[in-house]
Amino acid sequence: MKKLGPIPDGFTTTNGELVIDGAPVSHWAGQTPAFVYSAAMLERRVAMLRSAMPDELAIHYAMKANPFPPLLSRMAGLVDGLDIASGGELRLAREAGVEPARISFAGPGKDDGELSDAIMAGITLNLESEGEARRAFAIGERLGIAPRLAIRVNPDFDLRGSGMKMGGGPRQFGIDAIRVPALVREILASGAEWRGFHIYAGSQALDAAAVIETQAATIALAARLGEESGVPVPHCNLGGGFGIPYFAGDTPLDIGAVGRALDGQLSKRPAILRDTAFAIELGRWLVGEAGVYLSRVLDVKESHGEIFAVIDGGLHHQLAASGNFGTVVRRNYPVAIANRMDTLTMERGQTIVGRLCTPIDRIAENAALPRIETGDTVAVFCAGAYGASASPADFLGHGKATEIIF
Numbered sequence: 001m002k003k004l005g006p007i008p009d010g011f012t013t014t015n016g017e018l019v020i021d022g023a024p025v026s027h028w029a030g031q032t033p034a035f036v037y038s039a040a041m042l043e044r045r046v047a048m049l050r051s052a053m054p055d056e057l058a059i060h061y062a063m064k065a066n067p068f069p070p071l072l073s074r075m076a077g078l079v080d081g082l083d084i085a086s087g088g089e090l091r092l093a094r095e096a097g098v099e100p101a102r103i104s105f106a107g108p109g110k111d112d113g114e115l116s117d118a119i120m121a122g123i124t125l126n127l128e129s130e131g132e133a134r135r136a137f138a139i140g141e142r143l144g145i146a147p148r149l150a151i152r153v154n155p156d157f158d159l160r161g162s163g164m165k166m167g168g169g170p171r172q173f174g175i176d177a178i179r180v181p182a183l184v185r186e187i188l189a190s191g192a193e194w195r196g197f198h199i200y201a202g203s204q205a206l207d208a209a210a211v212i213e214t215q216a217a218t219i220a221l222a223a224r225l226g227e228e229s230g231v232p233v234p235h236c237n238l239g240g241g242f243g244i245p246y247f248a249g250d251t252p253l254d255i256g257a258v259g260r261a262l263d264g265q266l267s268k269r270p271a272i273l274r275d276t277a278f279a280i281e282l283g284r285w286l287v288g289e290a291g292v293y294l295s296r297v298l299d300v301k302e303s304h305g306e307i308f309a310v311i312d313g314g315l316h317h318q319l320a321a322s323g324n325f326g327t328v329v330r331r332n333y334p335v336a337i338a339n340r341m342d343t344l345t346m347e348r349g350q351t352i353v354g355r356l357c358t359p360i361d362r363i364a365e366n367a368a369l370p371r372i373e374t375g376d377t378v379a380v381f382c383a384g385a386y387g388a389s390a391s392p393a394d395f396l397g398h399g400k401a402t403e404i405i406f
């Protein structure tokens with residue numbers, strides 16, 4: 001038997017049905033497969049984070065976690081800044097009404113069209129290489145606009161225990177710390193607007209001690225690079241990496257402890273960072289738990305004594321739950337039979353699969369759940385981040401899932 005991950009806080013039940021912010025899931029019965037995002041949960045998450053973090057810390061939303069336009073508009077009204085990673089995301093951010101001064105653009109491989117759109121709009125570019133910096137100078141000169149430039153630093157450390165490492169050693173992201181001071185001087189000499197550092201060390205960390213350690217190292221690195229470059233640092237994006245519990249045994253990140261430690265670090269920061277504005281950028285922590293992926297059971301069959309329930313969705317919508325998005329060992333996400341929440345008798349050895357013709361399309365494996373029947377509704381939790389937009393929706397031609405925010 002494989003355990004299921006923990007169902008996030010904030011969901012209730014009524015008459016055996018899962019309730020998402022006051023609405024029982026039968027409300028969306030005719031609309032599966034669907035992602036339902038709770039706007040109230042988004043508000044609660046941002047409020048929780050603000051009360052835990054130092055007042056001076058700006059909160060940015062990394063929109064690649066979930067770019068669904070109505071969700072993005074909600075988030076834009078809740079956070080201080082938006083981090084984007086492509087020209088397409090820039091368009092969505094502008095359509096959501098986000099002012100360019102609140103947007104920063106990271107990501108390796110920005111083409112000249114993206115650089116020029118970003119420079120014209122006046123957003124901050126987090127430079128990923130010297131080559132990109134020089135292209136930005138040239139485009140700025142051609143347009144007669146001073147580009148707003150920050151440097152994404154490849155730090156000498158990574159975020160301990162993080163699911164995806166984004167720093168430390170050779171990386172495709174950012175510029176090695178040792179080469180940063182020379183580039184800062186080039187940026188100043190070019191007449192561009194100097195915007196500081198972006199230092200992102202990893203993702204999906206649940207251990208507060210690891211996050212605290214990384215933030216302390218990040219502040220120390222920003223100070224050292226400021227000293228070595230001989231300039232103050234107007235802005236410092238400390239990255240993020242706050243994780244959410246997906247699997248059995250995972251526990252939530254203690255953001256209270258992280259906030260208290262950060263407050264201490266900021267209050268005793270080196271003089272060169274005295275006037276620096278600090279931000280963190282989070283994706284999944286803000287939106288992941290607010291999303292539930294709902295599907296309907298099309299068929300239940302038995303094979304060699306095991307039960308297979310086939311849903312009307314699958315990995316083409318929720319790749320991460322199938323274990324094929326950045327995980328090494330497949331483990332079960334939090335999953336429930338949303339119309340049998342009151343059932344106490346669990347039947348072991350049930351596997352929920354998607355409708356794709358590939359054995360990797362498994363949403364829950366060898367799990368203990370109420371006995372599944374055709375027509376049941378399956379809820380996959382923690383589906384608000386890296387779900388719909390991070391899954392191969394065209395694979396096998398069943399089409400996209402509906403996305404709903406309420």
Ligand SMILES: *Cc1c(COP(=O)(O)O)cnc(C)c1O
Nearest residue numbers: 062065200203204241282283284
């Ligand atoms: C993906 C990404 C994020 C968001 O990561 P989460 O794990 O969703 O919080 C933040 N910053 C950068 C640079 C990223 O690439």
